[in-house]
Amino acid sequence: MTMSPAPPAGPARTNGHVSHWYAADGLPAPRPALDGDLDVDVALVGGGYTALWTAYYLKKAEPALRIAVLEKEFAGFGASGRNGGWLTAALPGQFRRYAAAHGRPAAVAMQRAMFATVDEVVAVAAEEGIEADVRKDGELHVAVGAVQEQRMLAHLPELREEGWGEEDMLRLGPGELADRVRVAGARGALWTPHCARIHPARLVRGLAATVERLGVTVHEGTEVLDIRPGAAVCRGGTVSARHVLRATEGFTAGLRGQRRTWVPMNSSMIVTAPLDRAVRDEIGWHGAEVLGDGAHAYCYAQRTADDRIAIGGRGVPYRFGSHVDSRGETHTSTQRQLAELLGRLFPAAAGAPIDHAWSGVLGVPRDWCATVQYDPATGLGAAGGYVGHGVATANLAGRTLRDLVLGRDTELTRLPWVGRKVRGWEPEPLRWLGIRGLYVAYRAADRRESGGLGRTSLIAHAADLLGGR
Ligand SMILES: Cc1cc2nc3c(=O)[nH]c(=O)nc-3n(C[C@H](O)[C@H](O)[C@H](O)COP(=O)(O)OP(=O)(O)OC[C@H]3O[C@@H](n4cnc5c(N)ncnc54)[C@H](O)[C@@H]3O)c2cc1C
Structure with a gap:
């Protein structure tokens, strides 16, 4: 049965309120804020995946360590409670090229570490009883x-060079893709097994409960005002610690001295109401593969465990002065763009009611490459800048920070992203002009390409060059 395309649905029933991922279970009950000075061994600033994984692995390795997580809002308020739920081993292009510049063994080691990270998260979630709708059906x-x-075909030799074997990726023709999911206008796909679909908020909520059970203290409603060797200065008191680790990703620009370190790049999502049986059958997406396209302003989607489609992309990519939204409110024009995209890719879902729209920020360094840093002399460390690939990468960062803090020389501490230094972003208004210009260019390139250009638009090449991507 072929269904005639319907106009895109109107604005979402709920806008913001952090994200759809809290709609069913509600926001977590607040944990006590810091009230007075505290002395610990490790202070973690932020309460997302990066901080919680680091706390988890440190506590597992050294149960006697006194660890405090200091979170301004609640654990999972940031991108960790708002993302698209791709637990993916794929690294962004710029990051892969950075690793490759260190030689093939370094690039292969980095990619292999990411493959293993997906399995590590799946295994720990099962071991710790974290129910986060985890299903490893891969990525399309x-x-x-x-x-x-x-572009997809041209990409294959590069991936092989970086250690992707036959078992790590499968090329699907249009018919084979349609057996898994029917996407309008699709010419085929690359499938990799190295990705799981997750429920973001359930993962972060489960992690927070797990580290508390292990003896980590989580202070919520606790804003860190300043980070210095030996201390995290908070509104409610000063936390003295031999190791102070910054895990604030997209919010880093709000910390003293960090305004130009990583820009807060915005990403927005919508989710449909649970789809009718007829619509689901028409789309045929019965597995839990996550799905993205190959546009320059690419999208990412998942079929949720309760049969909705959640789809995201860059709406308003960046706010002047590195400002971040508060609770995820999303402009109606962005909601409309995402609903149109949903209808273009899955005509049967066009017009499906949109239950929720939300946005969040992710951290982007000037060279678009993530990093883990630790200075044994000062005890200061940080991890992030994952450029939209932080769900799995934060776990690898957490294990790496554990080894660095414990002074261990391991395979993880020798990976090429450890200890790298990156120049800061340009001051405003150059930063705003540059990033907005970049995404205007990518959208123009996508329009030209889908309008029959026949090759990758020169506008996209120029944007990559100018944006340093
Ligand atoms: C809409 C969206 C979709 C995404 N989709 C994907 C995806 O599908 N797959 C993927 O791999 N990645 C995705 N990402 C990126 C990924 O979610 C992030 O990279 C990852 O969650 C970062 O985790 P984190 O712990 O480093 O930061 P966050 O989860 O952002 O946590 C930082 C925390 O620091 C707190 N904080 C900020 N300032 C202070 C302060 N001064 N004092 C104390 N606490 C502070 C914040 O409240 C926040 O809770 C997406 C991101 C967004 C926004």
Whole structure:
């Protein structure tokens, strides 16, 4: 049965309120804020995946360590409670090129570490009884149109060079893709097994409960005002600690002295109401593969455990002065763009009611490459800048920070992203002009390519060059 395309649905029933991922279970009950000075061994600033994984692995390795997590709002308020739920081993292009510049063994080691990280998260979630709708059905990169297909094919030798074997990726023709999911205009896809679909908020909520059970103290409603060797200065008191680790990703620009370290890049999502049986059958997406396209302003989607489609992309990519939204409110024009995209990719879902729209920030360094840093002399460390790939990467960062803090020389501490230094972003208004210009260019390039250009638009090449991507 073929259904005629319906106009995109109107604005979402709920806008913001952190994210849809809290709609069913509600926001977590607040944990006590810091009230007075505290002395611990390790202070973690932020309460997302990075901080919680670091706390988890440190406590497992050295149960006697006194560890405090200091979170301004609540654990999972940031991107960790708002993301698209791709627990993916794929690294962003710029990051892969950075690793490759250190030689093939370094690039392969980095990629292999990411493959293993997906399995590590799946295993720990099962071991610790974290129920986060985890299902490892892999990731589909769908080529929509001829130009995306050309780019996908051109990408394959690069991936092989970086250690992707036959078992790590499978090329699907249009028919094979349609057996898994029907995407309008698709010319085929690349499938990799190295990805799981997760429920973001349940993962972060479960992690917070797990580290508390292990003896980590989580202070919520506790804003860190300043980080210095030996101390995290908070509104409610000063936390003295031999090791102070910054895990604030997209919010880092709000900390003293960090305004230009990583820009807060915005990403927005919508989720449909649970889809009718007829619509689901028409789309045929019965597995839990996550799905993205090959556009320059790419999208990412998951089929949720309760049969909705959640789809995201860059709406308003960046706010002047590195400002961040508070609770995820999303502009109606962004909601409309995402609903139109949903209808273009899955015509049967066009017009499906949109239950929720929300946004969040992720951290982007000037060279678009993530990092883990630790200075044994000062005890200061940080991890982040994952450029939208932080769900799995934060786990690898957590294990790496554990080894660095404990003074261990391991395979993880020798990975090429450890200890790298990056220049800061340009001052405003250059930063705003540059980033907004970049995304205007990517959208123009996508329009030209889908309008029949027949090759990757020169506008996209120029934008990559100017943006340092
Ligand atoms: C809409 C969206 C979709 C995404 N989709 C994906 C995806 O599908 N797959 C993927 O791999 N990645 C995705 N990402 C990126 C990924 O979610 C993040 O990289 C990752 O969650 C970062 O975790 P984190 O712990 O480092 O930071 P966060 O989860 O952002 O946590 C930082 C915490 O620090 C707190 N904080 C800020 N300032 C202070 C302060 N001064 N004092 C104390 N606490 C402070 C914040 O409240 C926040 O809770 C997405 C991001 C967004 C926004």
